[in-house]
Amino acid sequence: MLRPFTAAAVLLLTAATAQAGLEIQNIQAAYGPLLPERKALEYYSLDLIYFRYLVSGAKTDAQGQVDVEATVKLLDANGKEVHNQKVPYKGSLSLGGDAFAGAVYLSLNEQFLSGTYKLVVEHTDYPGTSKAAFEREIKIKSTEFALVFPRFSYDAEGRILAPPGGLVHQSLYFRIGVIGFDRTGDRVELVSHVQLLDAQGKELLPKALETVIKENDPKTVKATDVANFSGSLGLHRPGDFTLRITVTDRRSEKTTRFEMPLRVAFP
Numbered sequence: 001m002l003r004p005f006t007a008a009a010v011l012l013l014t015a016a017t018a019q020a021g022l023e024i025q026n027i028q029a030a031y032g033p034l035l036p037e038r039k040a041l042e043y044y045s046l047d048l049i050y051f052r053y054l055v056s057g058a059k060t061d062a063q064g065q066v067d068v069e070a071t072v073k074l075l076d077a078n079g080k081e082v083h084n085q086k087v088p089y090k091g092s093l094s095l096g097g098d099a100f101a102g103a104v105y106l107s108l109n110e111q112f113l114s115g116t117y118k119l120v121v122e123h124t125d126y127p128g129t130s131k132a133a134f135e136r137e138i139k140i141k142s143t144e145f146a147l148v149f150p151r152f153s154y155d156a157e158g159r160i161l162a163p164p165g166g167l168v169h170q171s172l173y174f175r176i177g178v179i180g181f182d183r184t185g186d187r188v189e190l191v192s193h194v195q196l197l198d199a200q201g202k203e204l205l206p207k208a209l210e211t212v213i214k215e216n217d218p219k220t221v222k223a224t225d226v227a228n229f230s231g232s233l234g235l236h237r238p239g240d241f242t243l244r245i246t247v248t249d250r251r252s253e254k255t256t257r258f259e260m261p262l263r264v265a266f267p
Contacts, residue, residue, distance in 0.1 A: 021130030022068070022123055027053040029136070031150055033103060034163040036261065041136060045114075045143045046179045046226055049106045051121070051136070055089070056099040059128030065092050067127055072104050073120040082112070089123075107149075110225075114142040145180040145249055147258040148226075156232070164243065165263040166235050174243065175230040176258060182251040186218035189250040192229040196262075197242040204241070235264045 029038040030050050043049055058066040067090050074083035083106065093100060104121055117140060122133040153173045154160040166172055181190055193208035213227055229247065241262040248255045 021128060022055065022057045022125040022132040024121075024123065024132045024134050025054045025056060027051065027134055027136075031260075032152075032161070034161055035150065035152070036164070041138045043108060043138060043140050044146050044148055044179060045108050045110050045112060045140065046177070047108050047140075047148045049108065049119070049138065050103065051105070051119070052101065052103040053134070054099055055102050055123060055132070057128070057130070057132075058093075058098050058100065058125055059130075060093070060098075061127050063092075065090060066100065066125075068123055068125050070102065070104065071122045071124075073122075074106070075118040075120065076113075077116045082117070108140065110143070112140050114140055143180045145252065145254045146178070146256050147245065147247060148177050148179055150174065150176045150258065150260060164260045165241075165265075167265055167267045168235055168238055169267075170235045171232055172235055172262075173230065173232045174245075175228055176245055177226040177228050178247050178256070179226055181227060181249045182254075183221050183224075184251070186216070186221045187251065188213065188215040188221055188224070188227065190227055190229075190247055191250060192245060192247045194231055195244045195246070196233070197244060199240045201242075208246075233262075238264050238266055240264075 028051065029041055030036065030052055031038055032050055033052065055068060058068055060066055070087040070089065072085045072087060073081055076082050087104065089100065089102060117138050119136045119138055120133065122131065124131050151158060151174065152162045152164050154162045154170060156173055158173065158175060162172060178190060181188060190213045192211045195208040196204040198204055209231060211229055215221055229245065243260045243262050244257065246255060246257045
């Protein structure tokens with residue numbers, strides 16, 4: 001499951017004026033590209049580290065293209081480098097300005113031991129020869145029964161990423177992983193319950209939607225670190241809601257919960 005850090009220059013509507021050099025602004029940890037900001041920089045093994053930000057002051061060449069490279073490093077508590085990745089940002093800013101959105105992410109696996117790490121992201125603007133960087137301290141915790149890596153999309157295959165919500169008449173698909181479940185005896189039994197709440201916290205579904213995962217095949221159980229639950233919602237009226245997903249491990253009798261605000265609006 002280990003994936004390298006990656007980033008992409010996203011066309012961003014901006015009319016920033018020319019600046020003296022490269023700057024990194026509005027740095028946010030998040031659950032994903034279109035998901036809310038993540039306040040606590042604490043992650044489980046098999047979780048997703050994701051940071052997004054705005055790079056401004058980029059210079060363009062004669063063809064109007066930017067050429068910025070990010071070097072992404074992850075250092076352990078002793079300062080030892082445990083990950084290093086070069087990420088290019090190249091392309092035209094078709095909406096003008098001198099800014100673009102960037103992001104770096106890392107899907108953790110169990111090779112990352114629990115402890116405190118430092119994320120260092122350094123950018124070099126080759127046409128402008130300027131540099132900019134940011135650092136964040138993160139904590140990786142030992143695997144325990146928890147929900148990780150929520151994803152939303154406007155298609156069942158998950159190709160068209162979506163924010164948590166959308167417009168009336170759309171369908172919203174969701175998917176979330178659960179880790180740290182009991183696999184003793186080569187058996188797994190998990191059950192999820194999905195409930196929607198209104199702005200006052202009132203449950204809207206008379207009965208929560210239930211999904212059960214049972215697995216007794218030893219090979220499958222041993223090879224599975226993450227169990228995924230998925231579903232869809234019809235966005236039939238505007239408003240502010242909360243999606244609540246509760247998963248129980250019937251073998252260990254442990255329960256974990258994840259909540260995400262949803263906003264639905266008229267077109």
